[in-house]
Amino acid sequence: MAVGEIFLGAFLQLLLDRLAPREILNFGLVKGVDKKLKKWSDNLSAIVAVLNDAEDKQLTGHGVELKLWLGDLRDLAYDVEDVLDKFATKRLKRQIEGRDQASTSKKVRSSFSKLKLNFDMNSEIKKITERLQEISERKDKFGLKDTGASSQAWSRPPTSGVLGGLTVVGRDGDKAKILDMLSRDNVNFHVVAIVGMAGLGKTTLAQFAFNNNSDVMKEFEPRVWVSVSDDFDVVRLTKAILESVTSKRVEVEEFSKMQHDLNEQLRGKKFLIVLDDIWNKGDRDLDDLWTRLQSPFSVGAQGSKIIVTTRDQNVAEIMRATEIHNLEPMSDDNCLEIFEQHAFVNNDRPPNFELLQKKIAEKCRGLPLAARTLGGLLRLKEINEWEGILNDKLWNLSGESDNILRVLKLSYHHLPSNLKRCFAYCSIFPNDYEFGEKQLILLWMAEGLIQQPPEANRQMEDLGHDYFQELLCRSLFQKASENNSRYVMHDLVTDLAQWAAGNTCFRLEDKKKGCFYPSG
Structure with a gap:
């Protein structure tokens, strides 16, 4: 819609x-x-x-x-x-x-x-x-009614700071299975695929393995993380891998030269490359693209690995994964633990929380993204508002078979007015685009989206910082996998921003044809 x-x-x-x-x-x-x-x-x-x-x-x-x-x-x-x-x-x-x-x-x-x-x-x-x-x-x-919920200018609540020190909840069996798959040294390199529906935590599981410092994982050097999404561009991906391996900007334009240089960099090394969030736009196309991309990988040391995360089982088969791990929904207890991390300040639970637990678990349906988003939404609401939100008619949106979309739309619907426009503006970013806080704040300022309250006397940059941190707190933004100073939006959240903006924002998608974003 x-x-x-x-x-x-x-x-x-x-x-x-x-x-x-x-x-x-x-x-x-x-x-x-x-x-x-x-x-x-x-x-x-x-x-x-x-x-x-x-x-x-x-x-x-x-x-x-x-x-x-x-x-x-x-x-x-x-x-x-x-x-x-x-x-x-x-x-x-x-x-x-x-x-x-x-x-x-x-x-x-x-x-x-x-x-x-x-x-x-x-x-x-x-x-x-x-x-x-x-x-x-x-x-x-x-016959419209005054619901008493008209958009008001936003004032940051005193307890809406960014959550810190969160631990990865559950998935102990999944973590052990992935590490076991990565420990097998049977060929020069092989593909390990993590498959599951959107919002299940495939990227989080891959991040756990990528950042793990166990003896098994310490053997991998170099380690490379590349976001793929719907743009399986062999030249872009090869360039991104080469730049990560060398820690240098790649100046050459010829694809053959990039592949040769990458081949030399990987020769004899036990590498780990994560290709996160691969979409399948056509079996034959993906098969050809993968054949071209993986050409330099065969020179690596025995036991090198490619981790692939995808929603599509066919992707794992096309990329000839020798190990496929199908990720299942989380238990209700794990979902509630994630929810609590994001919903409660200083672990201060409301007195009637036990009565709402079952309903919250039903809304999350085993999806950690839903648990984080719902927790971020209710965290800034009075406890007497929780039940009303959990019973909101938006949960019954026609045509929405996926509960995570309902959670995301509900989270957007309850954003304060200024934050709605700032978030919808983010629809200009492509899937998996990494942005800096300062960069986005300057873009908001240029569009006049940051409003100075009448009684306030603060710099626009400081207000923009509050806006940004609020959206981060609500799990609409998240830290990038490799760089904690950069941020991304989950591709479902990007879809939400595009849905909210409709035809009011022009999206710069084709980065190869001269489109660019200011660096920050």
Whole structure:
């Protein structure tokens, strides 16, 4: 379900902040504009009050007309933002010109400029006022209610800091099995595949083996981690492996030269390479690509290993895995332990937690990603809100067969307004793209997504840090596998961001064709 208007409430709240009385006074460029903008604010406030109900009805599949209304409201909101931006620009221009108004000719030009601005802006304001009135009247036909949960400006709770010192829960049998598979020295190299559905913890299990310091694992040198996802690009993967092995940037462009250099680097060494999250877009294509990629691996020392994580059993077979470990859902007890790590501050459990345990376990369905996300959501809610969230009608979304998608959408739905827009903006990142905190904060700032509360007097970078840490706390971001200063989103979370953004964000997917992201 593509719902581009899902973060509309967050956007409207930002517009209302700009239409607050203290801001309207700054727009006194056009005669009578304060009264007109006050009317905009009143109408938008009435719409925002029922918007949560509208979004709930749209999420649960009610009404084509409602979807059209939300689309028209979104378009109008962008036009309102454009007008307010024009006001801000003109105000700044007048301030600059006001410093240099010595000559009569300059004063005359300024007067004509102001007259033209009055005419143009009055025309735009009139059109938007009429459209806003029409949209406001249309909302009454849908029987929308004020749920009391309209989007509010975000204020960071005092207990919402990043969780630290978390341990990997459960999977003792799986860990032992993977280490046993990696200890067998029967051929030059062979493939060990970890197979399981999304959100089961395949990457976490591979990370455990990759970072393990047992005697068995100490024999592997070098160790390389590469995220594959839906882009099994042999040139990109070969380059990434070579750069990791040499700790140097690869300057050569010829694929044959890269493979030759990698062959020389791996010769005689007992290496471990993790190819994380491989998708299957076609058996024949993957077979050919894998044959090309693995060409330099045959020169490694006996016992070298390739760990592959995938949702698709066919991938393991195509890559001729000699060891396949099928990952099963976690026990309810393990899921609850993960949930508790993320839901409770200082292990401070609510008094009626035992009554909710069964329901929480049912919602997680053995998926650690669901347990982390649900824990991060409820951690910032009062205990009297927990049962309402666990009984939320969004759990019954039609067409959602996978419970992890319900958990993720519910987590997004309960984000504060500013964080909704910041998270949805992350839809521009490809799957498994690693980003820095500072990098993302600067992007948010450039888009005007970080809002200074009226009573606050803080740097935008500091507010952005709070936003970032909040999303990290909710498990919507997670640390990268190899670099703790970089972050990634699980591919299901990336899907969530794209779902939330709909057609309001343009995604830069093709990194090979000149697209790039600022480094941070």
